[in-house]
Amino acid sequence: MALDCCWFNPDRKLKECPNIKEGEEELYSSPRKRLVEKCIECHCFLDDLQSFEKDNPLYLPFSILREEYLEQKGYLQSIAGFLSSKSHEIKFLHELSIVLQTSIDMDEVLSVAMTAITSGKGFGMNRAFLLMVDREHKYLKGYMGIGPKNYEEAWHIWDEVEKSDFSLLALAEHFRNRDIVKEKEKFRDILDQLTVSCNDKDHIFNRALQQKTPILVKNAFDNSEVNPELARILGVESFLIMPLISRNRRIGILLVDNFVTNRQITPRDMQSIEIFAFPVAFAIERASLYEKLQEEVDKQTTANLKLQKQQELIVKMEKMAVIGHVMASIAHSIRNPLTAIGGYARALLKKPDNINSKTEYLEYIVNEAKQLEKVLEEVLSYSDSLYPVMDWWDINHLVKSACNEKELPLEGKKIKCLLNLEQDIPLAFIDYKQIVFCLKMIIDYIVTSQPLLDTILVNTGHGEDHVFISMAAEGIPISNDLLTALTTPFATIEDMRFSASLPLCKIILEKQRCSFSISELPEGGNMYCIKLPRRKEE
Amino acid sequence: MERIIVVDDESSIRLLYSQELADEGYIVDTSATIAEAVGLLGKNSYDVVILDIKLKNESGLDLLQKIVKEKNNMLVILSTAFSCYKDDFSAWLADSYIVKSGDLKELKDEIKRLLESRKEKTKKV
Numbered sequence: 001m002a003l004d005c006c007w008f009n010p011d012r013k014l015k016e017c018p019n020i021k022e023g024e025e026e027l028y029s030s031p032r033k034r035l036v037e038k039c040i041e042c043h044c045f046l047d048d049l050q051s052f053e054k055d056n057p058l059y060l061p062f063s064i065l066r067e068e069y070l071e072q073k074g075y076l077q078s079i080a081g082f083l084s085s086k087s088h089e090i091k092f093l094h095e096l097s098i099v100l101q102t103s104i105d106m107d108e109v110l111s112v113a114m115t116a117i118t119s120g121k122g123f124g125m126n127r128a129f130l131l132m133v134d135r136e137h138k139y140l141k142g143y144m145g146i147g148p149k150n151y152e153e154a155w156h157i158w159d160e161v162e163k164s165d166f167s168l169l170a171l172a173e174h175f176r177n178r179d180i181v182k183e184k185e186k187f188r189d190i191l192d193q194l195t196v197s198c199n200d201k202d203h204i205f206n207r208a209l210q211q212k213t214p215i216l217v218k219n220a221f222d223n224s225e226v227n228p229e230l231a232r233i234l235g236v237e238s239f240l241i242m243p244l245i246s247r248n249r250r251i252g253i254l255l256v257d258n259f260v261t262n263r264q265i266t267p268r269d270m271q272s273i274e275i276f277a278f279p280v281a282f283a284i285e286r287a288s289l290y291e292k293l294q295e296e297v298d299k300q301t302t303a304n305l306k307l308q309k310q311q312e313l314i315v316k317m318e319k320m321a322v323i324g325h326v327m328a329s330i331a332h333s334i335r336n337p338l339t340a341i342g343g344y345a346r347a348l349l350k351k352p353d354n355i356n357s358k359t360e361y362l363e364y365i366v367n368e369a370k371q372l373e374k375v376l377e378e379v380l381s382y383s384d385s386l387y388p389v390m391d392w393w394d395i396n397h398l399v400k401s402a403c404n405e406k407e408l409p410l411e412g413k414k415i416k417c418l419l420n421l422e423q424d425i426p427l428a429f430i431d432y433k434q435i436v437f438c439l440k441m442i443i444d445y446i447v448t449s450q451p452l453l454d455t456i457l458v459n460t461g462h463g464e465d466h467v468f469i470s471m472a473a474e475g476i477p478i479s480n481d482l483l484t485a486l487t488t489p490f491a492t493i494e495d496m497r498f499s500a501s502l503p504l505c506k507i508i509l510e511k512q513r514c515s516f517s518i519s520e521l522p523e524g525g526n527m528y529c530i531k532l533p534r535r536k537e538e
Numbered sequence: 539m540e541r542i543i544v545v546d547d548e549s550s551i552r553l554l555y556s557q558e559l560a561d562e563g564y565i566v567d568t569s570a571t572i573a574e575a576v577g578l579l580g581k582n583s584y585d586v587v588i589l590d591i592k593l594k595n596e597s598g599l600d601l602l603q604k605i606v607k608e609k610n611n612m613l614v615i616l617s618t619a620f621s622c623y624k625d626d627f628s629a630w631l632a633d634s635y636i637v638k639s640g641d642l643k644e645l646k647d648e649i650k651r652l653l654e655s656r657k658e659k660t661k662k663v
Contacts, residue, residue, distance in 0.1 A: 328620060332592070335619035335638055340550035342640010347558065364550045482595065 005048045007031065007039035040066060089272060092122065095169065096276070100283035104290040109283045111176035112169070114146040116276065117256055120161065121168045123273055126154065127259040129187065131194055131205065132252035132284070138198055140205055140252065142191025146175070146183050147259065154260040193233045194255070203227070208241040209250045214274055215241040216265055240265050242273055244281035251281045251288075333375045337368035378441075378504055388431035388512050395428050395435075395467050395532060396421040396460055402439035403458065410443070415453055417443075421460045428467045428532035434508050435532070438516075441501040442471060442528050450475035450525065466531040474525035483518055540653060541565040541582060545575045545598065546590040546617070551638070555588060558642050559649070572601045579605070584612055585656075586649055589632070591618040606631045613652045617645065 006012055012028050019038040020027050027034040039045045049066070052059040099112045110130065116122035127147030131140045148154035166174060175183075184191070196203050201210065204226055208215045217223060218238050220231035239257035243250070254277060258265065344361040351358070403417045410417055446456060450473055457472040502518075509516045515531045542564045544555045552568040559566045567582065569575035572593060579587075587605060591598040598616065605614055616632045634648050 332619040336548055336551065339619070339638040339640050340548070340554055343554040343558065343642055344550075346640060346642070347554070360553070364553070368550060 004044040005039060005042060007035045007042075007045060040069060092116075092168065093276060097279050099169065099172075100279045103283060104287050106284070106287040106291055107176055107180055108172075109280070109287045110144055111180060112172040113254075113276075113280045113283070114144060115172040115175050116168060117254065117273065118147050119168055119171055120158070121171070123256075123269065123276070125256045125258060125265075125269075125273075126261055126263075127257050129191065129194060129255040130252060131191075131196075131255065133198065133250050137250075140196050140198055140209075142187075142194040143252070144180075144184055145187025145191055149186060151260055190233055194230075204230070204241060205253050208243045208253060209245070212243055212245050214243065214270055214277075216267075216270055217241065235259065237262070238265055240270055240273065242270075242277045244277055244284060246281040246285040249285060251284050254280070330375065330379060334372065337371045337375075340368045341365050341372075378501065388434055388508075390429055390431055390512065392427040393430055393432045393435075394425065395430075395469060396425055398432060398435055399439065399458055399460055399469055402436045402443070405436075406440060406443050410447070410456075413447060413453075415447060416455050418455060418457045420457065422462065425460055425467055426462050426534050428534060430512050430514065430532050434512065435514075435530070438505040438508055438530065439469065439471075441505050445501050446471065446473045446528070449478070462534070463531075465534055467534060468529055468531045470527055470529040472521060472525065472527045474521060474523055477520045477524060478518065478526055539563065539565055540585040541567070542586045542588060542649070543575065543578055543582075543584045544568045544588045545570075545572070545593070545601065546588075547571070547593045548590070551590070555642070555645075558646070562646055562649075564649075572596050572598075575601060576604070585653060586613045586615060588615050588617050588645070588649075591616060591620060602631055613649075613656060615645070615648060615652070 006017070009031075012031075012034075014025060014028055017028075017034075017038065019042055020034070027038060049059070049062060052062075096112060096116055100109060103109050103112070114128050114130065117125050117128040125147075128145070129142060130144045132143045133139070134141050148157050161171070196205055198206065200206055204215060204217070215225075216238070217226055217240070220226050220234070220237050220239065221228070223231070234255070234257060236257045236259050239255060242254040242256065244252045244254060254273070256265070256273060341364075344358075344365050348358055348361055399419065399421060403419065406417065443456065447453065453473055453475055455474070459468075459470045459472075461468055461470075506516045509530060513533045517529050519527045519529070521527055542559055544552055544559070544566060546552050546555070546568070547570050549570070552570065556566040556568050564586075567578055567584075569578055570593075575587075578584075589598045589602060598618075602614055602616070605612055613634075614632045615634045615636060617636050617638055619638050633652055636644055636648055639645075
């Protein structure tokens with residue numbers, strides 16, 4: 001029997017079989033493969049099969065096998081198609097999720113999400129709206145829309161997209177840069193009308209959020225579940241409400257429809273969009289939190305700047321207050337002697353003939369003038385202390401010099417100054433003149449504060465990084481309150497002659513990295529100790 | 539004859555005020571501390587107290603409060619080297635506040651004015 005089909009012919013030459021197309025030439029050299037892929041569907045093969053006698057025992061099994069084979073092949077092809085589409089979808093979701101997972105920019109997240117829903121390269125829906133729960137959790141507000149507003153615009157957009165051949169992410173970027181504001185405005189009327197109160201529990205949007213499941217609305221104009229007003233606003237029979245939930249927090253909803261093509265939204269579409277909705281919700285929440293964080297950071301930065309300015313102002317005011325305090329102290333120290341001098345001088349002028357009987361007045365004038373000189377010296381010393389002249393000095397020499405200067409006044413008050421100076425004491429890095437001034441001030445203070453004093457014991461010595469001068473005076477110890485006031489510059493406004501001297505000493509000494517302390521002696525009275533640095537400041 | 543007490547820690551000021559006010563015809567006592575002043579106020583009756591605010595480590599304002607509480611009829615003039623105490627509420631309890639000056643005319647005029655004003659008030663009552 002002559003057969004039409006050439007399947008058994010191993011020697012078929014190139015281009016002899018009409019079923020073998022360009023690129024499939026290898027089938028000429030592989031008869032087995034050729035039989036399975038081409039011959040079994042070839043009409044020649046079918047003709048040969050039919051030409052078998054019906055009673056041929058091979059006819060029926062052969063026919064069954066062929067039909068079964070073709071059925072299985074079709075099934076495999078559909079599975080392959082499904083796998084291919086799933087693979088495409090996974091790739092697409094992977095691409096999206098990278099952007100969604102890494103972006104903290106709200107506009108970028110929304111551009112990618114909305115473009116993915118409406119683009120042909122994405123889920124291919126005609127139109128999408130995003131509604132977001134506001135910060136106060138009071139309203140679900142229409143936030144953004146994307147898609148054509150009418151048929152003409154739809155064709156125009158799709159034509160443009162097809163020509164541009166942008167990738168999905170490029171489309172999203174394009175949308176973000178050029179269209180996001182425009183689209184928001186385009187759909188402003190619809191977005192405003194879509195806004196609902198979060199308290200309206202019966203509203204289908206809130207129900208979807210409450211149940212955390214998507215709702216696919218069909219027959220919207222004749223659906224008891226749907227508010228007719230909502231159907232009118234959207235103008236479509238079918239739409240999908242996709243809740244956006246992130247870790248149990250209600251972010252908003254996506255409203256998706258095929259406003260132009262009226263294609264039915266399938267359960268498969270719904271499933272795909274649902275998978276996509278999770279990372280979108282998460283990304284929106286993260287971007288929103290980042291926005292809030294940014295706002296807080298901005299607020300904090302502004303507050304910090306304000307605080308910094310306030311601090312500067314406070315420091316300035318404190319400086320002014322200190323200056324005011326100092327000025328008041330100086331004014332007080334000057335006004336008292338001036339009052340006395342002026343008063344006595346006037347009194348003398350009133351009775352110039354009787355001047356001999358008023359020698360007491362003259363003595364007061366002289367004493368108060370001396371007091372004024374002393375105040376002036378203190379003020380000038382304070383000014384000098386601002387710019388100390390530092391050098392290496394032998395403090396034993398310094399102590400002797402200060403005590404020599406005070407010898408006469410001390411003798412007048414029958415006070416001895418006993419010196420106990422350490423031999424070969426290390427040099428100190430100080431302003432000689434200022435330290436001498438401080439020693440004299442301390443001696444003055446001791447003499448004024450201890451009326452029954454007969455001896456001041458002055459010691460010098462050294463430690464690892466300092467040399468010290470101590471002055472011990474027995475008598476009544478200084479009270480703690482007075483001690484604090486005496487060692488706190490300008491702590492209280494007191495008589496400068498009496499108490500400003502020690503605060504001034506403290507200022508002068510601290511400016512030279514020296515320390516000044518007053519301690520109580522066990523036998524009564526106080527020890528005044530100055531520690532002076534043995535090293536230069538680095 | 540009106541009696542005045544000068545409370546000031548400065549001996550030169552005490553002497554100056556006492557001599558000058560004595561020349562004006564007043565009987566003048568002086569005190570360097572609050573304790574001393576309280577003692578004198580307990581012993582004698584004064585028409586005017588001339589009170590310094592800063593008395594070494596004491597405050598004349600404490601004595602002022604004591605005087606106001608106990609002796610309402612006495613006139614108190616705060617006399618101080620500071621002008622800033624004018625803003626201190628407790629200083630407002632005084633009948634007058636003057637800043638120390640080598641020219642005692644202001645102090646003397648103020649004493650006269652206050653005494654005359656008190657006399658007129660007494661007459662009206």
